[in-house]
Amino acid sequence: MQFLFHKKQIICTDISDFFDTGKKIQVFVARLDQLHPIVSGNKIFKLWYYLQECNQHNKKALLTFGGAYSNHLVATAYACKTYGIAATGIVRGEEPGQLSPTLLACKEYGMNLIFMSRQAYKEIATQENTLGLLEEYNDPIIVPEGGYGKKGAMGASLITDLLAQKNATHICTAVGTATTLAGLSLSAHQNTKTIGIPVLKNLNDIPDRLFFLTGKTNHPNIKLFSNYHEGGYAKHTKKLIQFMNRFYTETHIPTDFVYTGKLMYAITDLIHKNYFKNGSKIICLQTGGLQGNMGLPADTLIF
Numbered sequence: 520m521q522f523l524f525h526k527k528q529i530i531c532t533d534i535s536d537f538f539d540t541g542k543k544i545q546v547f548v549a550r551l552d553q554l555h556p557i558v559s560g561n562k563i564f565k566l567w568y569y570l571q572e573c574n575q576h577n578k579k580a581l582l583t584f585g586g587a588y589s590n591h592l593v594a595t596a597y598a599c600k601t602y603g604i605a606a607t608g609i610v611r612g613e614e615p616g617q618l619s620p621t622l623l624a625c626k627e628y629g630m631n632l633i634f635m636s637r638q639a640y641k642e643i644a645t646q647e648n649t650l651g652l653l654e655e656y657n658d659p660i661i662v663p664e665g666g667y668g669k670k671g672a673m674g675a676s677l678i679t680d681l682l683a684q685k686n687a688t689h690i691c692t693a694v695g696t697a698t699t700l701a702g703l704s705l706s707a708h709q710n711t712k713t714i715g716i717p718v719l720k721n722l723n724d725i726p727d728r729l730f731f732l733t734g735k736t737n738h739p740n741i742k743l744f745s746n747y748h749e750g751g752y753a754k755h756t757k758k759l760i761q762f763m764n765r766f767y768t769e770t771h772i773p774t775d776f777v778y779t780g781k782l783m784y785a786i787t788d789l790i791h792k793n794y795f796k797n798g799s800k801i802i803c804l805q806t807g808g809l810q811g812n813m814g815l816p817a818d819t820l821i822f
């Protein structure tokens with residue numbers, strides 16, 4: 520089974536000039552968003568060992584979960600199409616009159632969409648063994664929402680390999696389920712700090728999540744900054760949108776308002792507040808998810 524792209528081709532764009540701090544700080548953006556036109560970002564990494572599991576057990580079906588704008592759902596749909604695996608997506612909420620662009624894309628890639636009430640969804644979406652669903656959909660491999668499982672974290676740790684020669688002092692990522700954060704910390708060099716910016720409000724259970732994902736209770740190299748969620752998951756402020764537009768104008772790098780916009784806003788703020796020492800070499804992950812911007816009114820972003 521071959522990866523969907525050559526993992527070595529990751530581009531790191533130097534954006535140090537954007538910050539104009541007068542300090543010796545280097546900042547790069549690792550363009551995971553450019554790895555593949557559809558399954559870009561961190562999602563293909565998190566899916567990788569689940570896809571391998573389908574392959575090894577000769578299973579031809581996979582089932583997962585997501586909301587109407589889920590980057591994970593569309594990446595899964597496309598990856599399954601590529602590898603000849605039948606994909607079922609359980610979608611949070613009743614079927615709307617008009618499907619979101621994300622769900623239309625999922626359908627186009629052949630994903631079977633099942634709509635479920637928010638209550639029923641909540642009960643099953645984070646379970647790895649959702650028994651009732653197994654037989655009904657060809658005994659699938661079940662991928663928890665957002666790839667939130669040990670295999671997801673193992674897959675995310677592959678991202679570190681791409682960045683190893685860069686010798687970063689800090690690798691920074693937006694945090695949703697914390698699977699990417701866990702994976703990065705698993706494989707990070709001992710001198711590299713992993714910085715996480717939660718994009719949800721009151722995401723207080725990250726230590727529990729990290730334990731579930733890695734089996735470790737102690738994560739001395741992880742640092743979290745929890746005040747950059749801008750109101751909560753998929754919420755945004757005018758300030759955030761203005762920042763994303765300015766960031767694009769000056770660096771030519773697009774961000775999304777759910778994850779990477781908040782990440783870059785946070786890192787910019789931390790740099791201006793002198794969190795990083797002279798000599799820091801910071802890599803921020805552009806984890807993709809740009810299709811999520813289609814949920815915004817058309818004239819919000821300049822890109």
Ligand SMILES: *Cc1c(COP(=O)(O)O)cnc(C)c1O
Nearest residue numbers: 695696697698699778806807808
């Ligand atoms: C899903 C996603 C994340 C969050 O990753 P987790 O592993 O769930 O923490 C970050 N950035 C983008 C663009 C995403 O789509």
